[in-house]
Amino acid sequence: MVHRKKNRNVAVIGVGQTKHSSHREDVNQPEMVYEAVREALDDAGLTMNDIDCIVHGNMELFEMIHQPDLWHELGTGAFGKSSFRLSTGGTTGATLFCAADNLVASGMYDVVMAIGFEKLQEGNTTAGITNMADPLWHRHLQTGALTSTCAYDVIQEFGLDRAKRASMMYRIIMDKHACLNPKAHRQFGLEFDQLEYLMESSAKLIGELRIIHMCSQSDGACAVILASEEKAKRLSNKPVWVRDHITVHREESFNIMAYDKRYPLLTTHRAAAQELFKRNGISNPLEYFDVFEMYDPSSWWGLDWIREFFLLEGDEHLKLVENKEIMLDGKMPINPSGGVIATNPIGATALIRPAEAALQIRGDAGAHQVPKPVRHALASGFGGTMWTVLIMLEKELNW
Amino acid sequence: MGRRVAICAVAQIRNEPDIWYKRFQGMLLECLEPILEKTGVTFDMDKGIRNIVTCSDDVFDARTISDNGMTDVVGAHYRGEEKIAQDGLNGLGYAMACILSGHDDVVLFMGHCKESQSESKRTCTNLAYDPFFLRPLGLDFLNVNALQARAYMAKSGVTDAHLADIVVRSRKNAARNPFARPNPMVSREEVMASPFLADPIRELHAWPVTDWAVGMLLCCEERAREFTDRPVWITGFGNCMDRYFVGDRDLASNFSLKQAAARAYAMAGIRDPKKEIDVFEFNDACAHQLPMIAEGVGLAEEGQGGKWLEAGGPDRYNVNLSGGMLNGNPIMLGGVARAVEAYLQLRGEAGERQVKGARRALAHGTTGGAGQHQTVLILEN
Numbered sequence: 001m002v003h004r005k006k007n008r009n010v011a012v013i014g015v016g017q018t019k020h021s022s023h024r025e026d027v028n029q030p031e032m033v034y035e036a037v038r039e040a041l042d043d044a045g046l047t048m049n050d051i052d053c054i055v056h057g058n059m060e061l062f063e064m065i066h067q068p069d070l071w072h073e074l075g076t077g078a079f080g081k082s083s084f085r086l087s088t089g090g091t092t093g094a095t096l097f098c099a100a101d102n103l104v105a106s107g108m109y110d111v112v113m114a115i116g117f118e119k120l121q122e123g124n125t126t127a128g129i130t131n132m133a134d135p136l137w138h139r140h141l142q143t144g145a146l147t148s149t150c151a152y153d154v155i156q157e158f159g160l161d162r163a164k165r166a167s168m169m170y171r172i173i174m175d176k177h178a179c180l181n182p183k184a185h186r187q188f189g190l191e192f193d194q195l196e197y198l199m200e201s202s203a204k205l206i207g208e209l210r211i212i213h214m215c216s217q218s219d220g221a222c223a224v225i226l227a228s229e230e231k232a233k234r235l236s237n238k239p240v241w242v243r244d245h246i247t248v249h250r251e252e253s254f255n256i257m258a259y260d261k262r263y264p265l266l267t268t269h270r271a272a273a274q275e276l277f278k279r280n281g282i283s284n285p286l287e288y289f290d291v292f293e294m295y296d297p298s299s300w301w302g303l304d305w306i307r308e309f310f311l312l313e314g315d316e317h318l319k320l321v322e323n324k325e326i327m328l329d330g331k332m333p334i335n336p337s338g339g340v341i342a343t344n345p346i347g348a349t350a351l352i353r354p355a356e357a358a359l360q361i362r363g364d365a366g367a368h369q370v371p372k373p374v375r376h377a378l379a380s381g382f383g384g385t386m387w388t389v390l391i392m393l394e395k396e397l398n399w
Numbered sequence: 400m401g402r403r404v405a406i407c408a409v410a411q412i413r414n415e416p417d418i419w420y421k422r423f424q425g426m427l428l429e430c431l432e433p434i435l436e437k438t439g440v441t442f443d444m445d446k447g448i449r450n451i452v453t454c455s456d457d458v459f460d461a462r463t464i465s466d467n468g469m470t471d472v473v474g475a476h477y478r479g480e481e482k483i484a485q486d487g488l489n490g491l492g493y494a495m496a497c498i499l500s501g502h503d504d505v506v507l508f509m510g511h512c513k514e515s516q517s518e519s520k521r522t523c524t525n526l527a528y529d530p531f532f533l534r535p536l537g538l539d540f541l542n543v544n545a546l547q548a549r550a551y552m553a554k555s556g557v558t559d560a561h562l563a564d565i566v567v568r569s570r571k572n573a574a575r576n577p578f579a580r581p582n583p584m585v586s587r588e589e590v591m592a593s594p595f596l597a598d599p600i601r602e603l604h605a606w607p608v609t610d611w612a613v614g615m616l617l618c619c620e621e622r623a624r625e626f627t628d629r630p631v632w633i634t635g636f637g638n639c640m641d642r643y644f645v646g647d648r649d650l651a652s653n654f655s656l657k658q659a660a661a662r663a664y665a666m667a668g669i670r671d672p673k674k675e676i677d678v679f680e681f682n683d684a685c686a687h688q689l690p691m692i693a694e695g696v697g698l699a700e701e702g703q704g705g706k707w708l709e710a711g712g713p714d715r716y717n718v719n720l721s722g723g724m725l726n727g728n729p730i731m732l733g734g735v736a737r738a739v740e741a742y743l744q745l746r747g748e749a750g751e752r753q754v755k756g757a758r759r760a761l762a763h764g765t766t767g768g769a770g771q772h773q774t775v776l777i778l779e780n
Contacts, residue, residue: 007501028531054640059464060457060484066526067456067485070767071643078640080658083772084493087457087484089464095481099493105500108492108636108666132463247450247479251471271477275444384467387480 009397010104011232011239012358013111014044014225020185020343023121024219029068030075033117033221036348037077040113040223044236051225052109053082055100057092057116058347061131062123076115089132090295091247092116093222093351094381094389098245100226110231116348117221125217125346132384134252148209151300155208158318164208166318168199171213171299171341173327178338180328180368185218185343213299213341220345222352229397240358240377243392243399244280248272252385268388269308269380276390277311280399286310290374291333291360293353295382296340306334309380309390328370336360336368350381354391361395404495405623405630406778408438409742411613414580414727417515418610423460424472427511430614431473438616438626440505442474448616450479450503452494454487454510456731458523461516473509486682487613488734488764488774492636494617504619505626511612512729519608519730520596527767529643538645540684540730541605543768545597547650548687552599554651555690556705559599562686563590566603566725568713569686573722575751576740580609580727604686609727613735615742631745635669635777637662643771653695656763656773660696663761663775672697676777678744678760679718680737683725688770692763693718696775720744720752734764734774745780 016039024032041047054076056069065071069078069085088095093116100114126144133142155163172192178184202212232239248268282288294309296302307317320326326334337356340349357377359365375396381389410433412426441447451473455465462468466482473480483490487510494506517523524540551557567587573579585603593603616626623630639658642648669675679698683689690704698716699707713719721740728736741760743749759779766772
C-alpha cells in the first residue's frame with residue numbers, strides 16, 4: 001500500500017462537550033458551541049492564543065443556516081485564525097477529526113481545534129435527512145434515517161426471537177452506559193428484566209424498528225484539540241496519539257438497482273476495517289482493541305455492525321451482546337458513553353466518538369471509564385449512504 | 400516546508416448563466432473524464448485516486464449532504480470523499496494538507512455549483528445570517544458588500560466611474576477566455592446607468608448568476624511526473640476568519656485578507672508580492688473589491704485604490720486576465736476559478752491572455768459577506 005507514514009505524529013490534547021439534550025433553548029448556536037470550546041480549552045490547559053486553526057462542520061439544512069461557521073465565529077474563537085469548514089453528512093464529526101489530523105500532520109498548523117455541532121431542535125431532522133435523497137430517483141423512497149431493512153436482515157439470518165432479543169439487549173446495555181455518562185442525552189434507567197416487555201410492546205416505527213431502538217435527536221456540540229508531537233509533548237501530560245484513520249464512501253443508490261445476493265458487496269464498515277487493520281498489522285482486532293466507540297444510529301445497526309467492524313463471522317457478534325461482553329467490564333466494551341442511540345447531535349456525533357475514545361485512553365471518563373487499562377481504542381463515524389470513517393487512537397507512541 | 404504539492408491537471412466546463420439542460424452529475428462527469436484521459440490516473444487503491452475532496456453546498460443544492468449525489472460521479476466508491484463547504488480554494492488548501500500529511504499521494508478535487516437553481520443573491524446568502532439579529536434586517540452577501548463598497552470608496556477615493564471601468568475591463572478580458580460566462584460588452588456609460596441593486600452597487604457591478612463545475616488532480620512532489628510533464632506547484636496557502644457582526648468589523652480594512660496573504664507569503668517565502676508574483680487573480684464578486692483586494696494583498700498602498708486604478712494597476716500587475724469573478728463564476732467556486740486561471744497562465748496555456756514568462760501566481764477566494772473569510776493560494780511553475 002502506498003499509505004505512507006505520517007509526515008509527523010499528532011495527538012489529541014483536549015476534549016470538550018456540552019451536556020447533550022433535546023432542547024437547549026437557553027443558548028443560541030454560538031453559545032452552545034462555546035460551551036464545548038471552553039471545556040476543550042480548559043481540559044487542555046490552553047487559551048485561544050494557542051490554537052492556530054479551527055475546523056468546523058455540521059449540516060446546513062438541519063437548522064437552515066448557510067455556512068454557520070461565519071456566525072459561529074462568536075463561539076468557536078475563529079476570529080483571526082485559519083479555518084476550514086467540512087461537511088459529509090453523519091460522518092461530519094469524524095471527517096473533522098481526520099481533517100484536523102491531516103492539517104497538523106501536514107506541518108501547515110501545529111494546533112488545530114475540530115468543532116462539530118447540531119441543534120436539531122431548531123429544524124426537522126427527518127425532513128432534513130429525507131432531503132438528502134436524489135429528487136428524481138430516490139426521494140420518494142427515503143424515510144429520513146428510519147429504515148428497518150437491517151432489522152429485516154438480522155431477523156432473516158438469526159430468526160425472529162433471537163434477533164429481537166439481541167437488539168433489545170444491545171439497547172438496554174447502551175442505556176446502562178448512558179446512565180453513567182453525565183453528558184448523555186437520553187438516560188432511561190432500563191433494566192434487563194424489561195427486555196421481553198420492551199421487545200414486544202414498545203412503540204413501532206417501521207417493522208421491527210421501534211422508537212426505543214432508534215437514536216435520539218439532540219442539541220449539542222463537541223470540540224477536540226489536536227497538536228503536533230512536539231507541541232503535544234510540551235503542552236499535555238496525557239496526549240492520546242492518532243495512529244491512523246480511513247474514510248470509505250460508496251455510491252448513493254444503496255445498490256437498489258443492481259443488488260444481487262449472489263454478488264454481495266462488502267459493507268463500507270468491513271471494507272474500512274479490513275484495510276485499516278491490514279496496513280497497521282492488526283490481525284485480531286477483538287484482541288487488539290480495548291474499547292470501541294461506534295456510531296450506532298439504531299440498536300439493530302449497532303448489533304449488526306459489531307460483526308463488520310471486528311471482521312467476525314456467523315453469530316460471533318450476537319454472542320458478544322448476548323453474553324454482555326460489550327459492557328464496560330466485558331471483553332470488548334462498546335460505547336461506554338452510551339453511544340448514538342442515547343446522544344445524537346448529528347454534526348457533533350461522529351466527533352464525540354474519538355473524543356470519548358480519547359477520554360478512555362486517558363482514564364478520564366469518570367463513571368463510564370472502562371475498568372481495565374485502555375491502550376488501544378477504535379472510533380467510527382457513519383453517514384451518507386452507508387459511509388464509514390474509522391479512527392485508531394493509541395496511548396503509547398510505539399507502533 | 401521543503402515539500403510541494405503539484406496540480407497535474409485541470410478540467411472545466413464553460414461558465415454559463417443557466418445549465419438547465421444538465422444535472423450536477425453530468426456537469427462533473429464532463430470534468431472527470433478529461434482528467435482521467437489527460438493524466439492516465441486510475442482509481443487503483445495502491446497507485447491511483449483513493450481520496451476525493453469535493454466542494455459544494457447543501458443550501459445551494461437544496462440537498463442535505465450535497466456531496467452524497469456526487470459520490471458515483473467523482474469515483475468515491477469504496478474510498479474517501481470529504482466535502483469542503485466554503486469557497487473551494489480552501490478545498491485546494493485542504494487537499495494540500497492531505498498530501499503533505501503523508502495520508503494521500505493523489506487527491507482528486509471536484510467542485511460544482513448551480514447558482515441558477517437557487518436564489519443565490521438574496522435567499523441563500525440571507526440564510527448565512529443569524530435568525531435573531533441580522534437575518535430579520537434582510538442582510539445578505541450583496542447588501543453587506545454594498546456597505547463595504549460605500550466604506551471602501553470613501554476611504555480609497557474610488558468613484559462610480561472607476562467601478563464602471565473595472566466592469567468594462569472585466570468583460571474585455573473575459574471575451575478572450577473561452578471558458579468565461581458569455582456576457583455582452585458594455586460601455587462605461589452603460590455601467591454607470593445600470594440600476595442599483597444595493598447602493599452603491601449597480602447591477603453590472605455585481606457578479607452575474609452562473610453555473611459551473613471544475614475538477615483538478617493534485618499529487619505529491621515525488622509522483623507528479625507520472626501524471627504530467629508540466630506540474631504547477633502549490634507553494635503557499637493561507638486563510639483567515641474575520642468578525643461576524645458587520646458592526647464589529649471595519650469593512651474596508653481587509654483584516655482577514657491581510658492575515659491570509661501574510662500566511663501564504665510566509666509559506667511560499669515571498670517578501671515583495673509586487674516584484675515576485677507575475678499574475679494575480681482576485682475573487683471580485685463586486686467591482687469595488689478589485690482595488691480593495693489589491694490593497695489587501697499588498698499590490699496597492701493602503702487607501703490608495705483609486706490612484707492605483709488610475710495608474711493602470713490592474714493591467715500592470717496582470718490582475719484578473721480571466722475576467723474575474725465579476726464576469727461570472729458561481730459563488731462557492733470563485734476562488735477555484737482564480738486558481739484555474741493561475742494554473743493555465745503558469746502552464747503557458749492561457750491563449751490570448753497569456754502573460755509571457757509567468758512564473759508565480761496568486762489566487763484569492765472569499766467566503767461570506769464582505770469577505771468575512773479570505774483565502775490566498777500561491778502557485779508556481
